Amino acid sequence: MADLLIEGEVLIEAPVEVVWRTITEPDQISQWFADRVDLVVEPGAHGYMEFGDQGGPVVVETVDPPTRFSFRWNHPQGEEPVTGNSMLVEFTLTQEGNERTRLRVTESGHELRDWPDAEKQRYADEHREGWGAFLDRLVGVVAKHRSG
């Protein structure tokens, strides 16, 4: 179980197969994500994504059409992405009727390792709101420091 950093969700008025193609076909990916995409959508495939004058390697992790697609990125060039040196982006597609799909994305960092399951559960319960609450508190603290 990965620890969440970012999560987002959108309801799309299109069948799940159409959404799947939009998020996995390189010529489609280049319309919503990177400027240039060099990627074969197969588990373990190494690809490259270019953003303006920056770019980086991407490694496909899960390809389970039409419901799950994930890749790792933001790892140092030349290194294999593993838990700890990369970010994991996971898409989950859920069909909600004939022509409606719920698309969920998460981007996560390190995983909850070295913790017993009960602790993980407790932590997850306490941090159900995830980053939202953490950021609220950060922003609150910053404001307090500034005015103080």
Added chain:
Amino acid sequence: MTAQADDELWSAIGDPSRRRVLDLLVSHGAVSASWLAGHVPFTRQAVSKHLAVLEQAGLVSRRKQGREVLYQVEADRLDQAARAMGDLAAQWDRRLAAIKRLAEATHAEAKKKAEEE
């Protein structure tokens, strides 16, 4: 932010144990490592390791008070981290909106074609 500093920041806040330590420092102000160890489900050694990483990333600083060493959050650096997180969330919102537009346009076109045939 340099790429290395960026990596350090991400790596520092990417770990849930460290965020837990940060959370405690945010809500309780300056406290000692022993106090922290009493409030987390991991060992005193682990707390020290996490504090070292947070300090390296500039998120936490330490000062001596009597015989105790107290740790506290660095507000500016936290602010920077919060902004980076906010930017990332906004990026994904934009991407999801773009995926929605693309998929819906593709679908509408396919439907129109099917109706014409």
